[in-house]
Amino acid sequence: MRRIVVVGGSLAGVSALEELRARGFDGELVLVGAERHLPYTRPPLSKEALTGEVRHGPLALRESGWYDDHHVTLRLGHAATGLDSRERVVVLDDGTTVGYDGLVIATGSSPRRSALTSTLVNALELRNLDDAERLVRALRGARHLVVIGAGFIGMEAAATARGLGVEVTVVDVAASPMNRAFGSAVGQWFQRRHQEHGVRVLCSTAVERIEESSHRTLVRLAGGETLAADALLVAVGATATTAWLAGSGLPVGDGILCEPSLATEIPGVVAAGDVARWHNGTFGEPMRIEHWTNAVEQGRHAAATLLGDPRPFTSVPYFWTDQYDAKLRCVGRPSSGDDVEILAESGRTLVAVFGRGGVVSGAVCVNAPRRLAALRQAIAERAPFPDVVAGTLAP
Incomplete structure (x- = not known):
């Protein structure tokens, strides 16, 4: 491959660029992004970034010089509007096209629209x-x-x-x-x-x-x-940003449907981050994850797959949310339909484990970081839910 195009100025997209260079790819790299800004981290947008003037600098994933040092051509401020997989070109909103030999799709997710609010000005x-x-x-x-x-x-x-x-x-x-x-x-x-x-x-x-x-x-x-x-x-949720792929031949259903390696049905095309739906062997089920750690890991993995190392991507998802002094850390794939047991609870802390099909599926630790590692291991090992609840596997 002489040119790899990454569509999506996202954490997954930047992670893919970094991994491509780290693995020795010395061809042309092009980053296409809908926003005019250099890629930045998003979790602070609902937290500390709201407490004062919003500035791009502290949020930037990489400084501008990083893209120069890694010989990345930037096509920012132009959304991808189409993909011609036969001709191997990405169509941009200004009518221009970018040809590729390999393609990483990392377009993330977009806010879900509410019929009640879609026409409101404010x-x-x-x-x-x-x-x-x-x-x-x-x-x-x-x-x-x-x-x-x-x-x-x-x-x-x-x-x-x-x-x-x-x-x-x-x-x-x-x-x-x-x-x-x-x-x-x-x-x-x-x-x-x-x-x-x-x-x-x-x-x-x-x-x-x-x-x-x-x-x-x-x-x-x-x-x-x-x-x-x-x-x-x-703030009623998000959907994978896939509308621009209509007519491309890529199968889409709550995200781009990927193989376990994050490859798609189209040769030379992989996906990563919020937009990718793949079969996670750790849980034996397909899933799409909209969280920071997953974006980093999948961006790197998709790059490796594109360069000829197509191993299955398996993971125990991890994410966090901070609200006031409550620092929630979640591992696994909990769901509202799972069995749940509270292992510890006070006015400041909470430890909950989730089970599905007789095995532990997820865990939530609020202000209890020491419990997290053992519970994550139990999830990775598909430990019996009753054993985790009884405390024979978790401290």
């Missing part, structure tokens, strides 16, 4: 740097922030805004915050933390209608109550 999202800048400006003059969606981003932003002295109300149709990931036991623990800090959390609550006035946004709930918001954040 509804905010929080996925990229520009979104964070808009939210910071909105919070400066806001008395009341309404957040629709009690997932990770919604709850992190709620905690940050509350720390700034803003009144916050969170609304979600689910029974508890972060319910899809953890179910009610962990979600209710976090709901209590937020309530202790003055956040109003309205779960099992639907939004019926939203109206914009010149100064405020009125959010009418199904029960009849109306919330008057100075700022409205919509």
